[in-house]
Amino acid sequence: MALVLVWLFLLLCNSSFLVGSLNDEGVALLSLLRSVSDDPERSLNNWNSSDDNPCSWNGITCREGKVVSISIPKKKLVGFLPSALESLSALRHVNLANNQFYGSLPLGLFNVQGLQSLVLYGNALSGSIPPDIGKLSYLQTLDLSQNFLNGSLPTSLIQCKRLRFLDFSQNNFTGSLPSGFCTALEKLNLSYNKLRGSIPSDIGNLSSLQGAVDLSHNLFSGSVPSSLGNLPEKVYIDLSYNNLSGPIPQSGALLNRGPSAFIGNPGLCGPPLKDPCSSDTAGAGAPSSFPFIPNNDPSTMIGKSRGLSKNAVIAIVASDVVGIFLIGWLFSYCYLKVCDCGKGKDDRGSNFEKGSKGRKECLCFRKDEFETLSENIEQYDLIPLDTQVGFDLDELLKASAFVLGKSGIGIMYKVVLEDGITLAVRRLGEGGSQRFKEFQTEVEAIGKLKHPNILTLRAYYWSVDEKLLIYNYIPNGNLATAIINGKAGMPSFTPLRWSVRLRIMRGIARGLAYLHEFSPQKYVHGDLKPNNILLGKNLEPQIADFGVGRLANIAGGFSMLQSNRMVSEKPMQQQSAPSAEVITISPTLSVSTGSCYQAPEAVKMVKPSQKWDVYSYGVILLEMISGRSSVIQMGTSEMNLVQWIQLCIAEEKPLSDVLDPFLVEEFDREEEMVAVLKIALACVQTSPEWRPSMRHVSDAMAKLTTSTD
Numbered sequence: 001m002a003l004v005l006v007w008l009f010l011l012l013c014n015s016s017f018l019v020g021s022l023n024d025e026g027v028a029l030l031s032l033l034r035s036v037s038d039d040p041e042r043s044l045n046n047w048n049s050s051d052d053n054p055c056s057w058n059g060i061t062c063r064e065g066k067v068v069s070i071s072i073p074k075k076k077l078v079g080f081l082p083s084a085l086e087s088l089s090a091l092r093h094v095n096l097a098n099n100q101f102y103g104s105l106p107l108g109l110f111n112v113q114g115l116q117s118l119v120l121y122g123n124a125l126s127g128s129i130p131p132d133i134g135k136l137s138y139l140q141t142l143d144l145s146q147n148f149l150n151g152s153l154p155t156s157l158i159q160c161k162r163l164r165f166l167d168f169s170q171n172n173f174t175g176s177l178p179s180g181f182c183t184a185l186e187k188l189n190l191s192y193n194k195l196r197g198s199i200p201s202d203i204g205n206l207s208s209l210q211g212a213v214d215l216s217h218n219l220f221s222g223s224v225p226s227s228l229g230n231l232p233e234k235v236y237i238d239l240s241y242n243n244l245s246g247p248i249p250q251s252g253a254l255l256n257r258g259p260s261a262f263i264g265n266p267g268l269c270g271p272p273l274k275d276p277c278s279s280d281t282a283g284a285g286a287p288s289s290f291p292f293i294p295n296n297d298p299s300t301m302i303g304k305s306r307g308l309s310k311n312a313v314i315a316i317v318a319s320d321v322v323g324i325f326l327i328g329w330l331f332s333y334c335y336l337k338v339c340d341c342g343k344g345k346d347d348r349g350s351n352f353e354k355g356s357k358g359r360k361e362c363l364c365f366r367k368d369e370f371e372t373l374s375e376n377i378e379q380y381d382l383i384p385l386d387t388q389v390g391f392d393l394d395e396l397l398k399a400s401a402f403v404l405g406k407s408g409i410g411i412m413y414k415v416v417l418e419d420g421i422t423l424a425v426r427r428l429g430e431g432g433s434q435r436f437k438e439f440q441t442e443v444e445a446i447g448k449l450k451h452p453n454i455l456t457l458r459a460y461y462w463s464v465d466e467k468l469l470i471y472n473y474i475p476n477g478n479l480a481t482a483i484i485n486g487k488a489g490m491p492s493f494t495p496l497r498w499s500v501r502l503r504i505m506r507g508i509a510r511g512l513a514y515l516h517e518f519s520p521q522k523y524v525h526g527d528l529k530p531n532n533i534l535l536g537k538n539l540e541p542q543i544a545d546f547g548v549g550r551l552a553n554i555a556g557g558f559s560m561l562q563s564n565r566m567v568s569e570k571p572m573q574q575q576s577a578p579s580a581e582v583i584t585i586s587p588t589l590s591v592s593t594g595s596c597y598q599a600p601e602a603v604k605m606v607k608p609s610q611k612w613d614v615y616s617y618g619v620i621l622l623e624m625i626s627g628r629s630s631v632i633q634m635g636t637s638e639m640n641l642v643q644w645i646q647l648c649i650a651e652e653k654p655l656s657d658v659l660d661p662f663l664v665e666e667f668d669r670e671e672e673m674v675a676v677l678k679i680a681l682a683c684v685q686t687s688p689e690w691r692p693s694m695r696h697v698s699d700a701m702a703k704l705t706t707s708t709d
Contacts, residue, residue, distance in 0.1 A: 025067045026054040028087035032070075036079035038100075043075040061661075066090035073097040073119075073494070081125075083108030091115060097143070098122035105149075110135055117141035121167065125149060134159035145169040145189065153178055153195075168193065169214065177220075181206060189214040191238070198222035199239075204230040212236040216264075219243055224268070229254045233411075234403045240264045247277045258400025258416065272400075382470070384459045385447030391417055393461065396470070401425070409545070409552040414473060422473040423458075427466065428552050436462055439551065443469070446547040448520055453511030455534060455544040469551065471544075475537060479504065480530035482539070483623060495662035498669050500539055501624045505676065506701045507541040508533060512617060513698040515546070516610045523547075526608045528616035529597040530623070596630035596640040600686055611688035614697065618642075618683025625677055627660025642684045672704050 022030070033047045047057045055062035061069035067088045077099040085091070086108030097119050104127030115136050125147040134156025145167045152175030153168070163182045167189040176197030181188070185206050196219040203213065204227025213235060220242040228237060229252025237253060238261050245267025248254065259272045269277040382393040395417050404412040410428045417423070439462060447457045461468040482496060515523045525546050532545040599615035622641050623630055632644045648658050656664060659673060679700055685691050
């Protein structure tokens with residue numbers, strides 16, 4: 001028995017020694033390790049109690065020896081969250097999304113008062129949100145969606161004054177919505193819960209919203225607050241599938257919403273729903289027009305003239321009869337003249353001169369006269385630019401439309417047709433009624449560009465009041481969003497793997513090389529940046545906004561300003577340059593000395609060149625390699641990314657200091673990363689003559705191989 005006691009004593013001493021070698025933060029993290037009952041991908045296999053500190057463990061990020069981030073998403077971990085995490089005093093970011101953690105939210109986690117982001121979506125957490133959440137005064141991102149949380153939303157939530165992203169969707173929350181949400185909110189998603197009561201009117205005060213206010217699939221009742229119209233226009237408002245009633249306010253951000261934002265509320269009436277409000281319904285107003293219908297379109301005039309007297313009706317009918325008679329007589333006269341003209345034309349004998357004279361007296365238009373007149377006729381039809389366009393103007397006007405964003409080159413809408421086809425429609429403006437032929441020439445030239453990495457312009461519409469460009473809707477947003485979401489602390493934090501980044505970089509190079517060398521004419525994009533590189537279903541890049549600047553200038557609805565003066569270029573139909581000359585289809589650019597994606601020579605207001613695009617591409621490469629923003633904060637001053645990279649090279653810093661930390665795990669691709677870095681540095685040379693052509697860049701990128709391609 002004594003030997004057993006001695007053995008147990010030695011074992012306890014040994015265990016204490018092993019754990020004792022870890023600092024306090026490592027011990028706290030080991031409590032999380034012990035709470036995990038299943039780790040099928042062995043994500044925590046290097047969490048070793050014999051280490052001095054946990055800073056080298058998978059998913060752990062430290063700063064000055066303190067744990068600041070726990071990021072282990074999508075690893076199929078099964079377990080619960082321990083309260084011991086409150087020992088991590090410097091913890092700023094927690095991302096355990098898309099695992100299988102169960103149980104309630106640990107109270108200790110809400111004692112980490114410096115916490116900035118808590119992302120736990122896609123787990124099996126249950127119970128209520130503790131009132132202690134109000135202690136997290138620095139919290140910016142809170143995503144608890146896709147769990148089994150229940151109970152009421154704590155009123156203490158409004159104490160989180162820095163909160164920007166709030167997503168509680170797909171849970172079982174009940175009760176009413178607290179008033180006084182933080183005005184810094186940029187995204188609010190409470191959909192698919194059981195929240196009830198009225199919608200607080202102060203939601204209309206969320207002036208910083210950029211994404212969506214999604215309150216759909218709940219039990220909200222009462223009327224739609226008119227204050228929601230105060231929200232920014234680009235915000236998508238979804239109130240569908242609730243118990244709301246009364247007329248839909250026709251003001252501000254609530255105008256021009258598609259019916260899908262309001263369906264599923266049997267008591268709602270008025271546009272854009274098909275259920276009209278009865279005359280005795282409080283607040284019932286006249287329907288609003290769809291944003292694409294021209295103001296002078298005949299269909300919008302229906303119902304404006306009412307209460308005509310009997311004499312007025314008789315006068316209108318009489319004038320119609322007289323008008324029809326006159327038109328019939330005119331057509332008969334023209335027909336006879338056409339016959340006379342034809343006879344004169346066929347005369348081969350002595351009457352030829354007489355026949356010629358007769359032709360001059362014909363009142364019918366010759367072909368060349370008709371073409372001249374058509375240049376001044378306003379078009380009110382959708383003009384397809386490819387044979388696959390299977391919709392018409394009526395279908396477009398009846399579709400649901402949502403504002404995606406607004407910029408200096410127009411408003412962009414997401415449009416869903418009745419058959420489910422989704423389009424992106426850019427509304428250019430309401431002016432410019434005298435330049436149809438110039439617009440037509442430009443837009444048809446853009447429509448001829450067909451390449452997998454160039455966003456295809458499918459159709460356009462021109463009238464006095466509206467100029468629309470119609471594209472396919474690209475589902476995965478743009479490269480800027482993908483880069484941002486790949487940074488720790490963001491709500492949908494998913495860093496792009498190297499193989500994906502390389503595929504995107506290659507696609508952009510191919511698209512630019514096509515524009516520069518292989519398109520029908522040699523073009524310059526002139527304003528390339530991550531915002532206008534869209535990502536398709538499989539994250540294949542498509543370069544967008546090509547030529548839109550000039551079209552907006554022709555349309556006359558938006559001013560394209562530069563620092564001091566405009567870069568002008570002759571319209572395309574006036575250019576008769578040989579094929580070797582570079583022709584820019586978007587010469588009207590917004591050049592800012594602070595734009596980190598524009599070449600240094602752009603500030604001199606010289607004619608846009610292909611080397612501008614090469615420089616922009618180089619900056620994008622550096623951003624994707626380093627994982628850093630195009631502007632870097634250096635103490636109290638700022639430095640652009642190119643300058644920072646050059647500083648790192650001058651100071652001979654190791655490659656690991658330059659690369660995105662999330663690429664360190666793929667260091668077996670180091671040769672490819674170094675090769676891309678060299679290409680990027682060549683592209684951002686100060687002198688445009690030293691930069692390579694996009695054709696050479698594309699060839700160099702194509703030579704890089706990866707096993708996951």
